[in-house]
Amino acid sequence: MNRAQKRRIGEYLIEKWFLFLATISIIVLALIVAFLFKEGIPIFKSVSVGDFLFGQLWYPTDEPADFGILPLIVGSLIVTAVSSMIAVPLGVLSAIYISEIARPSVKEILKPVVELLAALPSVVIGFFGMVVMAPFLQKVFDIPTGLNIVNASIMLAMMAVPTISSLTEDALHAVRRELREASLALGATQWETISRVVVPASLSGACTAVILGMSRAIGETMVVLMVAGGAAAIPESIFDSVRPMPASIAAEMGEAPFRSDHYYALFATGIVLFFMTLGFNLIADYISHKYKQVGTATL
Amino acid sequence: MDFRQKRKLVEAIAFFIIRSSAVIICLALAIMLGFLFVKGYRAINWTFLTQPPMDAMTRGGIFPAIVGTFYLTLGAILVAFPLGVASAIYLNEYAIEGRMVRTIRLGINNLAGVPSVVFGLFGLGLFVVFLGFGSSILSGSLTLGFLILPVIIGASEEALKAVPQTYREASLALGGTKWQTIYRVVLPAALPGILTGSILGIGRAAGETAPIMFTAAAFYTSKLPSSIFDEVMALPYHIYVLATAGTHIEETRHLQYGTALVLIALVLGVNLVAIIMRTRMRRKQTY
Numbered sequence: 001m002n003r004a005q006k007r008r009i010g011e012y013l014i015e016k017w018f019l020f021l022a023t024i025s026i027i028v029l030a031l032i033v034a035f036l037f038k039e040g041i042p043i044f045k046s047v048s049v050g051d052f053l054f055g056q057l058w059y060p061t062d063e064p065a066d067f068g069i070l071p072l073i074v075g076s077l078i079v080t081a082v083s084s085m086i087a088v089p090l091g092v093l094s095a096i097y098i099s100e101i102a103r104p105s106v107k108e109i110l111k112p113v114v115e116l117l118a119a120l121p122s123v124v125i126g127f128f129g130m131v132v133m134a135p136f137l138q139k140v141f142d143i144p145t146g147l148n149i150v151n152a153s154i155m156l157a158m159m160a161v162p163t164i165s166s167l168t169e170d171a172l173h174a175v176r177r178e179l180r181e182a183s184l185a186l187g188a189t190q191w192e193t194i195s196r197v198v199v200p201a202s203l204s205g206a207c208t209a210v211i212l213g214m215s216r217a218i219g220e221t222m223v224v225l226m227v228a229g230g231a232a233a234i235p236e237s238i239f240d241s242v243r244p245m246p247a248s249i250a251a252e253m254g255e256a257p258f259r260s261d262h263y264y265a266l267f268a269t270g271i272v273l274f275f276m277t278l279g280f281n282l283i284a285d286y287i288s289h290k291y292k293q294v295g296t297a298t299l
Numbered sequence: 300m301d302f303r304q305k306r307k308l309v310e311a312i313a314f315f316i317i318r319s320s321a322v323i324i325c326l327a328l329a330i331m332l333g334f335l336f337v338k339g340y341r342a343i344n345w346t347f348l349t350q351p352p353m354d355a356m357t358r359g360g361i362f363p364a365i366v367g368t369f370y371l372t373l374g375a376i377l378v379a380f381p382l383g384v385a386s387a388i389y390l391n392e393y394a395i396e397g398r399m400v401r402t403i404r405l406g407i408n409n410l411a412g413v414p415s416v417v418f419g420l421f422g423l424g425l426f427v428v429f430l431g432f433g434s435s436i437l438s439g440s441l442t443l444g445f446l447i448l449p450v451i452i453g454a455s456e457e458a459l460k461a462v463p464q465t466y467r468e469a470s471l472a473l474g475g476t477k478w479q480t481i482y483r484v485v486l487p488a489a490l491p492g493i494l495t496g497s498i499l500g501i502g503r504a505a506g507e508t509a510p511i512m513f514t515a516a517a518f519y520t521s522k523l524p525s526s527i528f529d530e531v532m533a534l535p536y537h538i539y540v541l542a543t544a545g546t547h548i549e550e551t552r553h554l555q556y557g558t559a560l561v562l563i564a565l566v567l568g569v570n571l572v573a574i575i576m577r578t579r580m581r582r583k584q585t586y
Contacts (some may be wrong), residue, residue, distance in 0.1 A: 007476060012474070014478045021481060022389035024382050025452070026406035032413060035424035075427050087380060093320035101317060110321060117328050119499075119570040121506025122415075123535040124559050127542055128331050134324050165324070181427050191310035212412070219414025221509035221534075246416040247508070253423070253513050270420040276412065281412040286407060 001006065036274060040267030042259075043067065058232040060245070060252065060262040067265045069272065071232045075242030076273070078235060079228060080218045082153035083160060087217070088210055090157070090162025090223060095209075098165070100194050118162030126226030141239065145229060149238045150227040156217045164213035171205020172198060176231040206289035207282045215280035218220040219273065221246035245273045332567075335559050342557025350520045357547050361558050366523055367531030368505055368565075369434075371515060373445055374527070375439020375504040380497055382444075383451025387493075390452075391459040392481050411449035415509040418446050422514035437517025437527040446510055454496015458489040481493075491580050498573040508535040508564045518526040519542075534562040 008116050047173030048065045055068015098110050127191065133154060175198050183193040199206070229241020230251065243251075256262040325515030346360055394400045408518070431570030432438045460483050470480040508516075516536035524531050541555045542548065 005343070011476055011478055015389075017400075018385055018389035018393055021385035022394075022403050023406075025386065025410045025448060028448070029413070031354045031408050031425060032417065034422045034484050035421050035429070036417070037427075038421070048307070052476060053341075072555060086301055090320050090323060092442050093317045094324050097321040098573055101314060102321070109327070111329055113325055115574060116570060117324065119502050119537055120328075120331070121566055122507070123508045123538050125331070126374055127538055127555065128335065131555075158331075161324060180485075189306050189310045191313045192306070195313070199533070211423055215412050219412070219417070221414065222539065223414040225509075226539070246414060248421065248532045249416050250509055250512055262412060266340055267420055267424070270417050274417050277412050277414055277417075278409060280407050285408060 003115060007289070032274070036267055036271045039259075039271075040264060040271045043268045044262060046264075052265075056234065058248070060256070065261060067261065068263075069248075072243055072245045072269065073232050074234050075228065075232075076218055076224075076244040076246070078238075078242060078274075079149055079156060079224060079244055080214055081151045083156035083217050084210070084214050086154060086157035087160035087164055089212055091161045091209070091213060092168050092206060095134060095165045095172060095206075096159070096194060096199070099169045100190075100198060101154065108236035113281060114162050114165050117158065118166070119156060120158075122159060122198050122220060122222040123226075125155050125158055126223040129227035131222065139232055143239050145241060147181070147229040148228050149228070150243045152224050152242070152244075153238075155168050155219055155223045155227055159212040159220055159223065163216050164209045167209030167212060168206045170203070171202035171209065174205065175201045180230045184202035202288050203287070208288040211280050211284040211287070215284070218244075218280070219246060219277045221250050225250050241257050245269050305374060310396050311496060329478060335556060335563060338553075339556035339560030343560060344554040347557055348561070349555075352362075352519065355546070356519060356554075357551055361532075361534065361537060361554075361561065364518055364532040364534045364537040364558070367516075367533045368535075368562075370436050370524065370531060371439045371511060371533055372501055372505045373441060376497065376501055378441055378444025378499060379448045379451045383448050383497075383500075384455045385491060386448075387455030387459055388412060388453045388486075391456050392477075392485065400454075401532060405453055405516075410445070411453075413446075415446065415507055418442055418510040419513050421445075422510060427514055430522035434515055434517070435514070435528045436524060436531055436585070439511045439531075439533075442510045442514045443504045446507065447504050449502055450500040450520070451497055451556065454499060455489070455493045458492025461492060462488045477541060480506060491576070495573050495576045497579065498569055498576070502566045502569040502573070505569070506535055507563065508533075508539055511536060521572050531562065534565070538562065 047055070050068055054070050055066065055072070056070050057066035057068045058071055059066040094110075098107055098114075102110060129151050130147070133151050136146065137143065137148070137151055138146035145235060179197050179201060180193055183197045184190070188196070215269070222243040225247040226245055228247055230243050230247065231241040232248065233240075234245040235242050249269055251265050252262065256266060348360060348365070349362050350360035351363050352361065386403075389401065390400065394403075398406035414430045419442065424433045424436055426441050427434055432441075466484050466488060467480055470484040471477075475483070511533055516533045517530035518532075518540055520530060520532055533549060538555060541551050541558065
């Protein structure tokens with residue numbers, strides 16, 4: 001074997017080695033699914049899938065225990081919905097400001113602010129919600145506890161805003177200059193250009209941003225663990241306390257006896273949570289590929 | 300009011316609302332940081348930073364938690380950095396767009412979207428139970444490492460993309476092989492960018508709580524870890540424990556604020572370093 005051949009084989013092996021390393025992400029994702037199922041499926045020997053998903057009672061430590069996670073699912077959905085009502089307008093509008101209106105010097109400050117907000121550890125945001133926001137809400141609305149849906153939603157919004165804002169800004173940034181110039185040249189004001197040309201052109205990117213922001217909110221753990229109140233019941237008002245799925249898993253896993261029904265039930269809750277966020281992410285991926293803005297002609 | 304004035308008015312109102320949203324975001328960050336700083340800075344002194352907790356965690360410091368967070372973060376980076384950079388090299392230098400690449404990217408995007416508590420469950424199931432590492436630095440580092448893998452891949456890919464194509468062509472034209480080109484030309488040029496991105500991963504790993512709750516974090520240990528199979532205290536988990544599970548929640552408020560402030564200083568400090576490094580790099584960049 002001569003030197004050139006040796007080299008070629010070496011190069012071939014290096015490429016395959018890198019290909020293998022690049023597939024680690026997929027392998028990890030597969031392992032996550034595998035271990036969630038391995039530790040979660042045994043619960044369905046004691047509870048049927050329907051009773052688990054739609055049962056209204058979550059009393060995992062009672063005798064006999066009730067493993068119905070509907071209150072937890074409703075809790076997750078409601079804090080995500082309320083928080084996106086706050087986070088979507090704030091995130092999208094701030095992105096429009098940064099991308100379209102702000103002077104470069106203002107931009108230089110705002111972008112790091114959004115990045116630092118994204119970097120705040122969730123436990124610190126949860127802590128802030130407990131010690132500052134909860135007493136504040138309690139006083140202002142005269143309610144028995146400040147640890148409730150409203151508080152959790154505001155704090156979750158703080159976590160979702162940076163995601164939505166920076167991804168929307170990327171989408172706005174990708175809109176080509178000629179579109180803006182053409183609109184302005186036709187006599188449109190800057191606002192008309194933004195609202196009728198730039199935003200529609202970046203709609204798929206903005207939708208992706210919103211969905212990923214919501215996905216982040218639904219999977220966020222520490223905030224809902226610390227400020228949502230923890231009541232495993234279907235709420236009647238936004239000042240009620242709830243126990244979203246991640247909070248339930250994080251709070252109870254420490255106490256659940258190893259490989260008891262409770263332990264299996266928490267893993268099964270993890271399966272539900274995983275597939276919900278996976279669904280959000282796949283939709284986001286689909287939208288961003290399907291409605292990709294190509295050139296200027298597709299508007 | 301004529302048509303023209305009306306349009307101008309609409310624009311002024313719209314811009315006012317848009318500006319307010321940016322102001323709200325700045326205020327939210329300022330209020331949060333300001334409040335924690337004002338309440339927390341008094342708790343921080345030399346004893347607080349260098350002593351273990353005392354009297355059932357009602358006095359004393361957070362030294363074991365600082366050490367624990369340091370080990371966990373270091374471990375996470377050791378796991379994620381080589382894997383992340385290698386993935387990015389494959390995607391940016393070798394791969395030809397097609398089904399394989401699309402699948403890998405989909406995998407990375409979805410890995411980035413997995414909730415942190417699910418990573419915790421995964422770590423518990425795989426590292427703690429199945430592989431028998433127990434609740435330890437090793438289990439926690441591996442879990443956190445896979446959590447920040449997408450961050451490192453994203454940052455490395457961006458840095459590799461920024462290396463001009465002419466660099467590669469020059470090296471290949473001189474007879475360099477693909478691997479020589481990557482190793483001797485592309486990687487050195489991309490390294491500052493890759494490192495900046497990895498710093499962001501460090502910040503993320505240091506602040507995460509849910510993934511280490513079942514895989515590494517101890518409620519309380521007075522002694523420092525002696526091997527990678529030991530449990531450790533960690534700053535984020537310590538805040539959570541003091542704020543929710545203690546028997547003296549009100550009396551230890553100052554310790555909670557202090558710990559939160561130390562964690563924020565650590566995470567935001569790391570992020571600020573990355574932001575400043577990036578800005579400098581962009582100014583200096585010759586290509």
